[in-house]
Amino acid sequence: MPARLEEVKHAKQEGIEFQVLTAPVEFLSDGKGWLTGARCIKMELGEPDASGRRRPVEIKGSEFDLPLSVAVIAIGTSANPIVQSTTPGLNTNKKGYIEADATSQRTSRKGVFAGGDIVTGSATVILAMGAGRRAAKGIHDYLTAGDW
Ligand SMILES: Cc1cc2nc3c(=O)[nH]c(=O)nc-3n(C[C@H](O)[C@H](O)[C@H](O)COP(=O)(O)OP(=O)(O)OC[C@H]3O[C@@H](n4cnc5c(N)ncnc54)[C@H](O)[C@@H]3O)c2cc1C
Structure with a gap:
């Protein structure tokens, strides 16, 4: 267990x-x-x-x-496969996690940033928070650069 x-x-x-x-x-x-x-x-x-x-x-x-009246299915963690089929242009790796730049958290899709478990796979709160902070800066840089 x-x-x-x-x-x-x-x-x-x-x-x-x-x-x-x-x-x-x-x-x-x-x-x-x-x-x-x-x-x-x-x-x-x-x-x-x-x-x-x-x-x-x-x-x-x-x-x-x-x-039973309620069932909660909790059999491991993995990326939702819907991500790949519904979001063209968003690169994912072979496990289905989103590929993001390690510094800016930018993804392959313009204006889309990702971080946390959906990028690293199951990890920790502190790593997800770090990615959130990097993504905030990445988004700020993206918006202020005006290349959108
Ligand atoms: C049982 C368990 C115990 C854990 N214990 C610890 C621990 O003790 N310490 C620790 O550091 N980490 C622990 N972790 C890991 C930690 O919970 C994760 O690493 C962390 O929550 C990842 O944060 P995240 O923001 O990337 O993803 P999440 O916290 O999973 O947040 C993603 C959010 O996106 C929402 N979402 C999903 N799809 C959509 C959609 N289509 N539209 C809108 N919203 C959507 C979800 O509802 C969710 O709220 C544990 C994980 C599990 C499962």
Whole structure:
């Protein structure tokens, strides 16, 4: 579980129930567009793979329905692929993050500046704040140069 020990402890204190070795299979609805639950399946640890890590495998027939009214999908962080398909002229790298100049935070698209996780990938607040400050200066320089 990629979280700090105290984060796990605090989550449990706040009433979060961890469903370990459980995988969601599908969302269930009432047929009118409202969520009613998630069908899940129990997993068990199989044989170790080449890296030595035991991979979870499904326990056949262990499906069960978890009643829900809200689901928040939080399975890792990555760039939204919509960025590439909706914004022509904005260069992204092979992971889908926006390419920006390290000093001015300028992107390949005129008048567009970027910084933070969408440029570096998942990082830290302090790095995002630094990029914000550089971008502010970059935008100021761009506007005062009048080349827009
Ligand atoms: C679980 C977790 C724990 C973390 N813990 C730490 C920590 O302890 N310390 C630390 O330094 N960093 C931590 N981080 C990392 C930190 O949160 C990020 O590096 C930082 O928030 C990046 O800032 P950002 O401004 O680039 O992006 P974000 O904070 O992600 O801000 C992007 C904003 O853009 C909005 N947005 C997205 N799409 C659109 C759109 N189309 N139109 C308008 N708005 C849009 C989003 O809603 C969001 O508000 C953690 C991250 C996670 C996920």
